[in-house]
Amino acid sequence: MNVFFLALVCLTYSQTFPHQEKHPASRSVLICPTGDVKQRGRTIHGSTEAAQTFACATALHDMLSNQHICNTFVSRAGGQTCEPLHNAQFANRMQVDVCIILSFFESLTPEPVIYLYHGVHDSKPTRSLKTFTFHPSSQAYVINRTSTITYSTYLYTALAKAPGPLAYTVHSPQGMRHQAVTGMVPPAIVIEIGLPTIDAWQPLVPSLVNAIHLLLNSIQGMRFL
Amino acid sequence: MKKIIIAGILCIVLGIAVYLIQKEYIVMFRTPTSSSLSGTITKVQSVASVLTLVTDQGTTTTTTETRTVTGNLSPDILSLLQQWTHTLRTLSQYPSSIQPTAILLTPHESTLYISWNQHPLPQAWSTAKKMTYMKALAITIHDAYPTVVALQFLVNHQQAHDDQLDFSHAWPIAELV
Numbered sequence: 487m488n489v490f491f492l493a494l495v496c497l498t499y500s501q502t503f504p505h506q507e508k509h510p511a512s513r514s515v516l517i518c519p520t521g522d523v524k525q526r527g528r529t530i531h532g533s534t535e536a537a538q539t540f541a542c543a544t545a546l547h548d549m550l551s552n553q554h555i556c557n558t559f560v561s562r563a564g565g566q567t568c569e570p571l572h573n574a575q576f577a578n579r580m581q582v583d584v585c586i587i588l589s590f591f592e593s594l595t596p597e598p599v600i601y602l603y604h605g606v607h608d609s610k611p612t613r614s615l616k617t618f619t620f621h622p623s624s625q626a627y628v629i630n631r632t633s634t635i636t637y638s639t640y641l642y643t644a645l646a647k648a649p650g651p652l653a654y655t656v657h658s659p660q661g662m663r664h665q666a667v668t669g670m671v672p673p674a675i676v677i678e679i680g681l682p683t684i685d686a687w688q689p690l691v692p693s694l695v696n697a698i699h700l701l702l703n704s705i706q707g708m709r710f711l
Numbered sequence: 712m713k714k715i716i717i718a719g720i721l722c723i724v725l726g727i728a729v730y731l732i733q734k735e736y737i738v739m740f741r742t743p744t745s746s747s748l749s750g751t752i753t754k755v756q757s758v759a760s761v762l763t764l765v766t767d768q769g770t771t772t773t774t775t776e777t778r779t780v781t782g783n784l785s786p787d788i789l790s791l792l793q794q795w796t797h798t799l800r801t802l803s804q805y806p807s808s809i810q811p812t813a814i815l816l817t818p819h820e821s822t823l824y825i826s827w828n829q830h831p832l833p834q835a836w837s838t839a840k841k842m843t844y845m846k847a848l849a850i851t852i853h854d855a856y857p858t859v860v861a862l863q864f865l866v867n868h869q870q871a872h873d874d875q876l877d878f879s880h881a882w883p884i885a886e887l888v
Contacts, residue, residue: 591836663886
């Protein structure tokens with residue numbers, strides 16, 4: 487009887503905290519480049535934000551996959567048109583651990599500038615959510631409020647303390663009503679990079695991969711919800 | 712007897728006509744009532760307002776004279792915003808073509824709708840820069856009109872759309888100040 491009870495407790499615990507036992511390599515990250523074929527985004531040194539973020543997302547995906555750091559998905563293919571909330575539907579259905587949204591703009595500074603944003607824009611106290619609570623898409627972030635803030639802080643720390651001299655400036659995370667994270671239930675972080683030249687994102691890819699790796703190591707053992 | 716009946720009918724018809732005019736079912740001419748008179752009294756005066764502005768070095772504040780019209784908030788706020796955009800242009804690279812065109816307040820003056828002639832936050836800007844300008848505008852409005860608790864941006868009286876910031880809902884000023 488005692489053995490049966492112990493087994494029941496273990497089974498319940500493992501079902502309640504399924505992500506606690508995940509190895510970093512078994513975690514999944516969704517990378518969302520901004521825009522699509524129709525919505526080209528901002529103009530960046532003669533190119534478009536959609537093209538540059540897609541190239542960067544592909545480079546991140548290749549490096550993360552080749553180093554077996556995590557399972558990586560890119561939210562769209564080249565030449566694809568995305569419907570509204572496409573990324574959110576993808577992220578929620580895949581139940582990824584982290585969503586990284588890439589966004590670029592043309593910068594006049596001599597070195598790249600990195601801003602981090604998340605969707606937690608109010609300061610309501612964290613409270614336990616009821617099981618069947620309806621949340622509109624604009625408030626999907628409340629489900630992972632704490633995790634989102636923690637993950638963005640980890641990512642900022644990893645980027646700010648990267649080994650070697652920093653070739654970029656990184657700003658601490660800000661919470662705001664961001665279009666890109668609307669409807670996303672998993673922790674979603676927007677990485678917006680100011681590019682002084684069109685290919686200035688390329689040297690940043692190893693730093694971003696390193697930061698994502700450190701983030702996944704840091705969240706080892708954390709509850710997802 | 713016949714005259715009495717005719718006089719009675721005339722009185723009834725006249726009474727109905729007066730009632731319909733009084734209730735404004737029939738509008739013959741509009742006379743200003745006492746309540747509408749108090750709303751249209753225009754006592755224009757200048758008051759000192761604190762503008763929070765964005766410069767290349769960061770956020771700064773300046774005090775300026777703005778025109779206020781007693782008893783009507785909308786022209787006052789529009790005047791304040793025009794002053795804000797004008798002063799902003801002298802301090803930073805804010806585009807000269809962007810102007811607030813109309814102001815609408817909800818009945819309890821809680822939500823402020825600002826209609827611009829074009830998007831007030833240029834597309835090429837970074838999201839952080841857009842937020843800095845949003846915060847400066849929110850602080851300016853909050854300092855002058857504390858009853859306003861939320862902002863909603865419109866472009867040509869249509870809901871504003873931005874690729875980064877979500878303007879589909881009114882922004883509570885408490886989130887920005």
